Amino acid sequence: QSVLTQPPSASGTPGQRVTISCSGSSSNIGRNTVSWYQQLPGAAPKLVIFSNHQRPSGVPDRFSGSRSGTSASLAISGLQSEDEADFYCAAWDDSLNGYVFGPGTKVNVL
Amino acid sequence: QVQLVQSGAEVKRPGASVKVSCKASAYTFGNYAITWVRQVPGQGLEWLGCISAHHGHTNYAQNVQGRVTMTTDTSTTTAHMELSSLISDDTAVYYCAGGATDWFDSWGQGTLVIVSS
Numbered sequence: 001q002s003v004l005t006q007p008p009s010a011s012g013t014p015g016q017r018v019t020i021s022c023s024g025s026s027s028n029i030g031r032n033t034v035s036w037y038q039q040l041p042g043a044a045p046k047l048v049i050f051s052n053h054q055r056p057s058g059v060p061d062r063f064s065g066s067r068s069g070t071s072a073s074l075a076i077s078g079l080q081s082e083d084e085a086d087f088y089c090a091a092w093d094d095s096l097n098g099y100v101f102g103p104g105t106k107v108n109v110l
Numbered sequence: 111q112v113q114l115v116q117s118g119a120e121v122k123r124p125g126a127s128v129k130v131s132c133k134a135s136a137y138t139f140g141n142y143a144i145t146w147v148r149q150v151p152g153q154g155l156e157w158l159g160c161i162s163a164h165h166g167h168t169n170y171a172q173n174v175q176g177r178v179t180m181t182t183d184t185s186t187t188t189a190h191m192e193l194s195s196l197i198s199d200d201t202a203v204y205y206c207a208g209g210a211t212d213w214f215d216s217w218g219q220g221t222l223v224i225v226s227s
Contacts, residue, residue: 032212035212044217044219050213051213090157098169
């Protein structure tokens with residue numbers, strides 16, 4: 001059981017906006033920054049958002065992140081077929097003194 | 111962004127140890143923390159711990175504490191993760207990742223470790 005909660009799946013048609021939620025607690029999201037990773041089938045994870053809302057170089061601005069209280073969200077606008085992947089939120093947890101990942105959300109492009 | 115290349119797949123017997131290596135591009139190695147993450151096939155990501163490439167300070171996950179050892183060799187810009195007393199539940203793809211301690215912008219390609227009798 002992860003200390004971070006994500007919906008198992010999210011879907012949208014090409015061009016739509018999809019939002020993925022990540023719920024945590026005061027020991028993780030409530031006091032530490034959130035990152036988001038995209039994992040395409042058969043590939044290593046890729047960082048798409050760090051420090052709650054920052055995008056690494058090369059990540060399209062269709063990806064955006066936000067954090068409020070003990071929750072965070074990742075939004076993908078202008079959904080494209082190549083966005084079909086698993087997305088994981090993550091944050092440091094002060095109680096566990098370790099890094100925790102959410103269970104992952106599979107994004108399906110219909 | 112550091113480039114990370116991992117060692118090849120391993121098959122081990124229960125009770126044995128495995129050592130996975132992760133070679134980093136040279137000039138940025140000392141500035142990074144190297145984190146190890148594993149993924150059981152079909153399941154999510156699990157953080158195993160991290161090590162400061164420059165200082166060698168480590169922080170291990172509670173569920174592998176006592177079985178895992180992470181090291182770095184700055185002369186070869188290589189990080190290593192050794193896991194001992196292997197059980198079948200340790201069968202997974204093991205990734206090294208570089209970056210800060212709370213976000214990782216570089217990932218190795220993954221190393222499959224199979225524990226089977």
